[in-house]
Amino acid sequence: MKIVIIGGGAGGLSTASNIRKYDEDAEITVITRDEHIAYSPCAIPYVLSGDVGCFDDIIMHEPEDYLEREITVITRAEVFEVSSETNKIKYKLIDNHEESSGIENELSYDYLIIATGGAPFIPPVEGAELEGVFKIRTIKDGSMINEWAKKSQKAVVVGAGLIGLEIAYGLKKIGLEVTVTEMLPQIVPRSLDPSMASIVQKYIEKKGINVILGQAIDKISGEEKVEGAVFGDEEIEADMVILATGVRPETKLAKMAGAKLGRWAILVNEKMQTSIPNIYAVGDCVEVYDAITGHNTQSPLGSTAVRQAKIAAKNITGINAEFNPVLNSMVSKIGDLEFGAVGLTKTAALQNGLKVISGKSRALTKARYYPGAKRIDVKMTVTLKGKIIGCQIIAEERVAERVDTMSLVIAKGINCSELANMEFSYAPPVSMVIDPIILAAEDACDKLNKLNK
Numbered sequence: 001m002k003i004v005i006i007g008g009g010a011g012g013l014s015t016a017s018n019i020r021k022y023d024e025d026a027e028i029t030v031i032t033r034d035e036h037i038a039y040s041p042c043a044i045p046y047v048l049s050g051d052v053g054c055f056d057d058i059i060m061h062e063p064e065d066y067l068e069r070e071i072t073v074i075t076r077a078e079v080f081e082v083s084s085e086t087n088k089i090k091y092k093l094i095d096n097h098e099e100s101s102g103i104e105n106e107l108s109y110d111y112l113i114i115a116t117g118g119a120p121f122i123p124p125v126e127g128a129e130l131e132g133v134f135k136i137r138t139i140k141d142g143s144m145i146n147e148w149a150k151k152s153q154k155a156v157v158v159g160a161g162l163i164g165l166e167i168a169y170g171l172k173k174i175g176l177e178v179t180v181t182e183m184l185p186q187i188v189p190r191s192l193d194p195s196m197a198s199i200v201q202k203y204i205e206k207k208g209i210n211v212i213l214g215q216a217i218d219k220i221s222g223e224e225k226v227e228g229a230v231f232g233d234e235e236i237e238a239d240m241v242i243l244a245t246g247v248r249p250e251t252k253l254a255k256m257a258g259a260k261l262g263r264w265a266i267l268v269n270e271k272m273q274t275s276i277p278n279i280y281a282v283g284d285c286v287e288v289y290d291a292i293t294g295h296n297t298q299s300p301l302g303s304t305a306v307r308q309a310k311i312a313a314k315n316i317t318g319i320n321a322e323f324n325p326v327l328n329s330m331v332s333k334i335g336d337l338e339f340g341a342v343g344l345t346k347t348a349a350l351q352n353g354l355k356v357i358s359g360k361s362r363a364l365t366k367a368r369y370y371p372g373a374k375r376i377d378v379k380m381t382v383t384l385k386g387k388i389i390g391c392q393i394i395a396e397e398r399v400a401e402r403v404d405t406m407s408l409v410i411a412k413g414i415n416c417s418e419l420a421n422m423e424f425s426y427a428p429p430v431s432m433v434i435d436p437i438i439l440a441a442e443d444a445c446d447k448l449n450k451l452n453k
Contacts, residue, residue, distance in 0.1 A: 001026045003316070004089055004107050006079050006253060007115030008032025010040070011283030011305035013061075015113050016071050018313030026317070029107060030066070030073045031091055036139045037063060037073060040302055044142040045163065048149070049170030055139050055146075077105075082112070082257040084276050111278050111316050114254050114266065115309075118247030118284040118300060123158075127220025132240045136163060137247065145242060152176060152239035156229040158217050160187035162332050164244030165200075168209055169334045171242075178209050179236050181229075183216040191330055191341040193358075196379055196392045203337045212236075247300060249285045262287040262296050270322040272312035280316065282308040291325035291411065292344050292389045293352050299326045329407045331400045340403035343390030343410050346381050355384050357451070359416060359444025363436040365397050367428035378402075378440040386415040386448055388441075398430075402437055416444040 038061035046052045063073040081090040092100040120135035157168040160182035168180040186197040219230040249265035259274040260267045266281045283305035290297040314321040331340035349356045359380040366373040374396040381390030391406040419441040
């Protein structure tokens with residue numbers, strides 16, 4: 001059985017490893033445009049901040065490591081043709097100057113896995129081609145930002161999503177004056193409600209990062225290199241601009257193969273199979289089902305890509321498996337502050353026509369008298385029937401495990417009254433006698449009881 005995988009990120013390489021796990025004889029080839037493989041783009045901001053020593057530290061494996069498992073990885077290669085009729089792909093090697101060698105290579109396959117991920121979205125703004133303007137997706141991007149930052153004093157980060165905020169904090173930590181901007185009226189709009197986002201915003205502002213909301217970038221000024229960024233009537237001086245404006249799914253090859261596309265990305269079934277039976281797709285380039293709304297959505301998370309890879313690998317090797325609808329559980333850390341979310345925010349729920357209330361709590365991560373107790377904020381999204389459909393948590397410790405707990409709660413359909421009566425562990429150094437999650441559930445129950453009187 002010949003397997004060809006296009007993409008050397010988390011989705012592509014996890015699919016290759018899992019196919020090898022279930023099939024010792026399959027002939028597996030991975031093709032990627034990138035020079036480096038087996039690293040997490042999510043780690044790049046933490047290298048810039050100095051929390052991780054260098055970019056080499058975030059590379060988990062080299063192509064030679066996969067060759068030991070009889071998985072061939074071809075780096076710096078561009079696939080330019082996919083034929084589902086002949087079950088063949090064609091590619092060309094790329095040199096250090098991003099130029100094609102011109103020599104065409106061909107591979108046949110029994111199964112093709114498209115794991116092309118997403119490409120950074122570059123807004124159509126004047127000055128985007130100037131020196132000192134960067135996108136952020138690969139180790140190469142991170143290295144270029146790192147080198148430019150050494151000779152810079154002021155930076156503007158466009159986009160206040162997770163990567164944008166993490167990059168902004170990293171640059172601030174190494175001594176730059178940083179402004180982060182967002183065209184929407186709040187930071188982290190995909191994962192947090194405005195009231196929770198304001199907590200994170202106040203924290204990063206205290207750290208010295210300037211925040212501009214509700215303004216799209218109009219122009220990047222300069223002659224040959226960046227001198228500033230223009231937002232409406234205001235121009236901010238800058239030596240560098242980082243466009244953290246999100247990614248767009250790479251669907252060109254899937255479309256070329258004849259696979260059906262959805263609103264944003266490649267359509268797949270629960271087996272990660274495209275509309276063409278022997279072509280599968282995983283990662284940022286596919287659409288998934290939202291567990292709450294039942295609608296198609298995107299889940300551009302490394303954890304999602306790895307789970308999808310396991311499902312695709314099992315089905316290709318004859319093991320029946322299905323990928324579950326997503327809750328898009330996430331967590332991030334900026335400085336000492338952790339914040340995470342799962343399911344729908346109240347804003348997203350209302351946008352989807354759901355009638356909801358919010359259960360809230362502000363408590364401590366440890367017993368009140370125990371040294372080092374930190375403030376924790378919890379906000380739950382609850383339907384008028386008591387079903388929990390979302391949760392957001394912010395604190396300086398122990399956010400991830402609580403988000404994971406809420407992911408399980410939501411996935412299992414536990415309502416707020418059931419959660420309020422659940423048993424949680426307690427010890428003064430690690431928790432309050434009543435967990436903040438329970439307090440938020442109780443608040444939701446109280447609000448629902450008042451509505452029903």
